[in-house]
Amino acid sequence: xxxVARPEAIPPAAELVRRAISGKRxxxxxxxxxxxxxxxxxxxxxxxxxxxxxxxGRGWVVYAERGTEFLTSGNSRDPAQAGVGxxxxxxxxxxxxxxxxxxxxxxxxxxxxxxxxRDTPFTRFxxxxxxxxxxxxxxxxxxxxxxxxVIALQDLTGPNxxxxxxxxxxxxxxxxxxxxxxxxxxxxLRAVPGTIREAALGVGATRWETIRSHVLPYAAPGxxxxxxxxxxxxFGEAAPLIMVGGAASFVAAxxxxxxxxxxxxxxAMPTLVYNWAGLPNQDFRALTAxxxxxxxxxILLVNAIAIVLRNRYARRW
Amino acid sequence: xxxTMFLAAAGVSVVISALIILSLVGEAWNFISHVDPANLxxxxxxxRRDMFDIATIVAGTLAVAGVGLLVxxxxxxxxxxxxxxxxSPxxxxxxxxxxxxxxAVPSVVLGFFALVVISPTLVQPVCDVLTGxxxxxxxxxxxxxxGILITPLVASIAEDAMYAVPNSLREAAFGLGARKRxxxxxxxxxxxVSGIMAAIIVGASRAIGETMIVAMAAGGTGGSLFQLNxxxxxxxxxxxxxxxxTGSDRxxxxxxxxxxxxFVGILxxxxxxxxxxxxxxxxxxxRLRY
Numbered sequence: 205x206x207x208v209a210r211p212e213a214i215p216p217a218a219e220l221v222r223r224a225i226s227g228k229r230x231x232x233x234x235x236x237x238x239x240x241x242x243x244x245x246x247x248x249x250x251x252x253x254x255x256x257x258x259x260x261g262r263g264w265v266v267y268a269e270r271g272t273e274f275l276t277s278g279n280s281r282d283p284a285q286a287g288v289g290x291x292x293x294x295x296x297x298x299x300x301x302x303x304x305x306x307x308x309x310x311x312x313x314x315x316x317x318x319x320x321x322r323d324t325p326f327t328r329f330x331x332x333x334x335x336x337x338x339x340x341x342x343x344x345x346x347x348x349x350x351x352x353x354v355i356a357l358q359d360l361t362g363p364n365x366x367x368x369x370x371x372x373x374x375x376x377x378x379x380x381x382x383x384x385x386x387x388x389x390x391x392x393l394r395a396v397p398g399t400i401r402e403a404a405l406g407v408g409a410t411r412w413e414t415i416r417s418h419v420l421p422y423a424a425p426g427x428x429x430x431x432x433x434x435x436x437x438x439f440g441e442a443a444p445l446i447m448v449g450g451a452a453s454f455v456a457a458x459x460x461x462x463x464x465x466x467x468x469x470x471x472a473m474p475t476l477v478y479n480w481a482g483l484p485n486q487d488f489r490a491l492t493a494x495x496x497x498x499x500x501x502x503i504l505l506v507n508a509i510a511i512v513l514r515n516r517y518a519r520r521w
Numbered sequence: 522x523x524x525t526m527f528l529a530a531a532g533v534s535v536v537i538s539a540l541i542i543l544s545l546v547g548e549a550w551n552f553i554s555h556v557d558p559a560n561l562x563x564x565x566x567x568x569r570r571d572m573f574d575i576a577t578i579v580a581g582t583l584a585v586a587g588v589g590l591l592v593x594x595x596x597x598x599x600x601x602x603x604x605x606x607x608x609s610p611x612x613x614x615x616x617x618x619x620x621x622x623x624x625a626v627p628s629v630v631l632g633f634f635a636l637v638v639i640s641p642t643l644v645q646p647v648c649d650v651l652t653g654x655x656x657x658x659x660x661x662x663x664x665x666x667x668g669i670l671i672t673p674l675v676a677s678i679a680e681d682a683m684y685a686v687p688n689s690l691r692e693a694a695f696g697l698g699a700r701k702r703x704x705x706x707x708x709x710x711x712x713x714v715s716g717i718m719a720a721i722i723v724g725a726s727r728a729i730g731e732t733m734i735v736a737m738a739a740g741g742t743g744g745s746l747f748q749l750n751x752x753x754x755x756x757x758x759x760x761x762x763x764x765x766x767t768g769s770d771r772x773x774x775x776x777x778x779x780x781x782x783x784f785v786g787i788l789x790x791x792x793x794x795x796x797x798x799x800x801x802x803x804x805x806x807x808r809l810r811y
Contacts, residue, residue: 221698234702238607244599249619251669255626255634312530320524334534339797340790341730343759344541347786351544379537386534412523440627443732447766474629481633481737489637496630507625511618
């Protein structure tokens, strides 16, 4: 008797469930749905590949003909002589200023918000304020830089260049990335468990000693990744620089010393790309692509380093 | 002592916000108080000819951001659902960096891409069929590139929201006999809908604030007539600001062109601020629920 199938005794609902669970037929709709989803990701990949292939296809010839000379020579009206040397210098100088200004301020603010501040209306106001600052379009920061650094503080930022100097550009970019640095550093600090702090406080460390010797070492990889990504963002940012005069088409190279250069007119990689892309002379198309190759190589390399660092030092508590 | 130093660092963000508002409001007020109200309703945006038709640049902004969202919402959400629900952890580890790399591409590069690839191979042929021709500079080309720019952003916020949906909900659905697709569409997405809304709103805010792509590929340097057709060139609020700033070496003078920059800036600031605050509210709702 046992083992004899009696299908007519199986209640309809249970039978439906049995069929649903053990059904072997291929569900076309489900496959199609999964395929469409995968397509959106593959489309993103295809766009990225097309973009890289197109840029390399256009720009390769410049490196093949001129080699590294393209990376060192200054800008020129003659496409056969124009290079990205001055723009690379400008961008590097900007990055140094961004790092000097935004790292201490950003990490300091994050330490205050995560380690010292109590949950008061003032703290909440600062946190909301920082989140909103991160969403402000870069061009608005450009207007801020134009009004404050270029015009109001002209005597300090560039007395001989109408305020349109590397100093103004660097300070503007530092303000653009400051909210990003604060937010990523805060997240890194928040990921360090409270027990680590309690262990330090329990043996009599002051709050600052706890932070310096216990919290910061564990949060360092996260903070580092965030700041590296913020730098990559600043390196590619053109909109605010255009507002504060970083789009000078020609900079007299001369033998100006470093200080004079910092207070003088300048160009940066992204603004040079913008300038070249707008020129009607078709010969500049290849140069634009070659400039983009240099810009993208730097940015993607820095991003890859940040991703590797993050994966390598990621710690699960 | 140390605490005070860190407090000062945190206070800098408040100072920056105050500076933004002060620097924008001063010149914007200068503009509003001197402009002839009749010049705010003209045929187009030509600031050097005292034609400050705000509707023109708002329409351009909406056209570009609209095209961008038409690209970014399906692509971004599709990618997010795949990553959160379908991809194995290993596949996820290889696919996610693609989006991160795409997110790292600077907007000047996408502007160039829009000009030399998207416009001639995609926008112009389509517009030839639909509306009988399109110039190389068009809001459609800029909009598509803006869509590419914000897709990774939309995908990552939406994926975070779906990832946060507790597994017990999925298991309950599976236990009732639902399949993967029904679980994704009827359980996970409704549970994560606040986060998905936030992703779309943040994407819209970024699209409205995007500058370089529009300045390079949408045309309308120097000014533009009222235009909503994506096949035609047009001008957005952001491009109006850069066009004025690059048009002449010094954006200063007796006329109202210079203060109009700041008026447009404050408008842009207000638009994005409102969108960001709405999205913040949506995100908070996700956090409260799970």
